[in-house]
Amino acid sequence: MDADLTLDIRNLQTHFTADPGVSKAVDGVSFAVRRNETLAVVGESGSGKSVTSLSAMRLIPTPPGIIAGGEILFRGRDGQVRDLARLSERAMRSVRGNEIGMIFQEPMTSLNPVYTVGDQIGEALRYHQGLDRRAARAEALAMLKKVGIPAAERRLDEYPHQMSGGMRQRVMIAMALACRPTLLIADEPTTALDVTIQAQILDLMRRLQEETGTSILFITHNLGVVAEVAHRVVVMYSGRIVEEGDVRSLLKSPRHPYTRGLLACMPHLGQRRGDGGRLYAIPGSVPSPVNRPAGCTFAPRCALAEPACLAAEPVLEPVGPDHSARCRRWRDVQ
């Protein structure tokens, strides 16, 4: 594993045993997050992006889920590389919250209603770093200030129900970053927030990354957010990576019909009304992970599909500098 990598996922396979068979939610995904870098993983519901992030935290409920193969190499604070896929549960506990922080989608319900936010931010510090109550409280206060909560001294002793969604998401970020993790996994952290708050939270995450040098794995389905925060992008479809690359070249000149479809789905200002300006939608839906079609998984929904696409699964091939796509016809995608 390269020295500047924080996380290196290699050929990850995460499966769920379902009634009709085995559901391969993540099927051979490989990507790396560099130090100081924000990698966005994009895809529709059911593309496997959340399962990928939960696998990295080993939070897949087992059973029915299982990490069936692959490696999740992670470089800790001490510089040592460990394979999280094979770490004992006990060792994993000391990684979670300590070396890898995680933010969830639902700020309204991701905080325990019976504890003050100060207690909740301090909790991980107390058991990961052995801080006493007073030191944890002081550190929690510093974190609250860092995430930009006004009147932090007073807010420290408040309960989650006294705060708005945006405030709670700031508290979540403070909790996730309290132990100074080397990697922050953010699973749709702004999806439940309204746009003005969304912009503030993204801004905060960017600022904190500059200050702390944390790598961020950012899970989202919102390409606008991707353009805001990401350095590099991985587009997932049906448990596989279909395109990955530098954020500029990927958003400017997508080489996979799915990425292009996602971009076309975004409403934008100045769009004409009426029939001529209809919002584009990719026809069909993500195929069932239990029963994937042979060949290219996107072919049934793809306008460019030809018989050869159904015959064999295309490989992820380089289409430019730091840019690759899994499509036989990438040259025809504008």
Add this chain to the structure above:
Amino acid sequence: MASVPAGHGSVPLPSSAKGRSSRSPAALLLRQLFRRRLVVLSFLVMLAILAVALLAPWITPFNPMKMDILGRLKPPTAAHWFGTDEYGRDVLSRVMLGARLSLLVGLLVVVVATLLGTLLGLAAGYIRPLDGLLMRLTDALMAFPDILLAIAFMAALGPSLYNVVLALGIVYTPRVARVVRAACLVVREMPFIEAATALGASTPRIVFLHILPNLMSPILVQATFIFAYAILTEAALSFLGVGVPPTTPTWGNMIASAQQYFQQADWLILFPGCAIVLTVLSLQIVGDGLRDALDPRLQKAK
């Protein structure tokens, strides 16, 4: 927030900051609870009965055990407010002492049932393979009427105050276990539990520090009701002669021994009976009030 006295200080707090310190879940609960006058009244009655029970040995007007052959079965008078019983003992003093025993039994039953029930409920709610087994067990226990099951336990254990506590504790454990399991199943799936796991909390930590505190409301409500049931069932057991040994003046025992005389001396049944009714009723109303105050649907509607 209206309870913050005006002109309380010269510090110009923003209006939203007033009363912040009292917005802990417990303070919110009390405020919600005391919104209803009947609940406040019942709470005061409960406190009064509790005070009598605690102070009984020092405040009874007569020695509750002292017999007076000449003053047998006297109706209520200025000296003996509740009259005297078949041995000439002062009924008021005995009712006061009885409060002590009845409340002690009730309280100990609550402790036993809540502890056992919470542990069983958490085990059933969190450890999936145990769920089926434990719940069928509680189903089996709950299939018997309370009093029948208690009599069976008493028959096996023999009559004593602590056996009554044990028997009733076991009888009411399934109720707590059921409620705790149901609430645990809900709370364990909440996003903040996943968030706690993602912060590296261990399983015991999750169960006892993150799930359990969120179950306190239903447990508290159940505990209040069990307190009331336990007092009632203890009286019934004593009345049937399988409870606390008859020499001890519990309310149930007093009513039991008054059976033979109640045609001439109805006050012997009336006063301990009223004590039971008053205690159980006030507990039930407070329990009801707690349940309403803790009901999330009502919280949203306010």
